[in-house]
Amino acid sequence: MDSTRIITIDGPAASGKSTLAKKLAQKIGWSFLDTGLLYRALAFAAQRAGLLEKGPEELGRFACQLKIKVLLEKDRNRVFLDGEELTDLLRTPMISRAASQVSAVGQVRSSLRELQKTLGERGNLVTEGRDQGSAIFPKARLKFYLTASPEARAQRRYLELGKDSGPLSAILQSVLERDHQDSTRADDPLVIPAGAVKVDSTDKSLESVFEFMLQKAISVFGVICK
Numbered sequence: 001m002d003s004t005r006i007i008t009i010d011g012p013a014a015s016g017k018s019t020l021a022k023k024l025a026q027k028i029g030w031s032f033l034d035t036g037l038l039y040r041a042l043a044f045a046a047q048r049a050g051l052l053e054k055g056p057e058e059l060g061r062f063a064c065q066l067k068i069k070v071l072l073e074k075d076r077n078r079v080f081l082d083g084e085e086l087t088d089l090l091r092t093p094m095i096s097r098a099a100s101q102v103s104a105v106g107q108v109r110s111s112l113r114e115l116q117k118t119l120g121e122r123g124n125l126v127t128e129g130r131d132q133g134s135a136i137f138p139k140a141r142l143k144f145y146l147t148a149s150p151e152a153r154a155q156r157r158y159l160e161l162g163k164d165s166g167p168l169s170a171i172l173q174s175v176l177e178r179d180h181q182d183s184t185r186a187d188d189p190l191v192i193p194a195g196a197v198k199v200d201s202t203d204k205s206l207e208s209v210f211e212f213m214l215q216k217a218i219s220v221f222g223v224i225c226k
């Protein structure tokens with residue numbers, strides 16, 4: 001297997017990365033990886049252990065002791081912490097904020113690095129996150145940087161969350177806060193990776209962005225669609 005047979009999709013919160021990574025992977029018969037889930041699992045554990053308010057050193061030490069495992073299934077990723085499945089507990093707004101916070105700690109990031117690299121070793125992987133093309137898989141043969149205006153991203157998240165979402169203005173505020181936190185952290189901040197194809201989906205449909213990405217994947221890898 002060729003470990004450069006990887007497609008990375010990086011971008012800010014609510015830019016459509018996980019939907020597109022999954023759709024693309026399913027279409028070309030590859031696996032997909034949602035790396036945000038790893039940070040979410042770690043944030044969940046830190047919150048449960050009462051460590052969120054502690055400093056980076058304590059968080060870093062805690063992260064290094066955890067045993068996180070991911071199963072890449074066809075239609076979803078499942079995440080386990082010391083054998084306990086956390087998959088369905090990680091999508092709350094509180095965990096979103098906490099994940100962004102813990103992901104700024106250098107030792108937290110390094111504790112998850114090997115796991116991500118191992119998952120990419122066999123290639124044929126579409127992986128999404130905030131550092132995939134820049135730090136984890138810099139040799140990936142196809143990289144995307146997906147973005148949209150903060151307003152468009154907040155609007156999408158608002159529609160996705162339904163009536164329990166709270167006001168649109170609060171979602172926009174949280175999107176802006178996470179953008180700031182994710183792109184200003186010292187370790188592996190969110191950047192446009194070298195060689196990435198930038199896609200701004202503000203005025204585009206999901207279908208048209210998907211078609212564009214699929215055509216790129218076909219031209220780079222000669223993949224066959226399912």
Ligand code: DC
Pocket residue numbers: 013014035036037039040096099100103104128129130131132178182
């Ligand atoms: O993609 P997501 O919303 O599930 O990610 C949650 C947080 O995890 C995000 O705010 C930043 C962090 N993250 C990261 O720092 N690096 C990644 N590769 C993926 C996520």
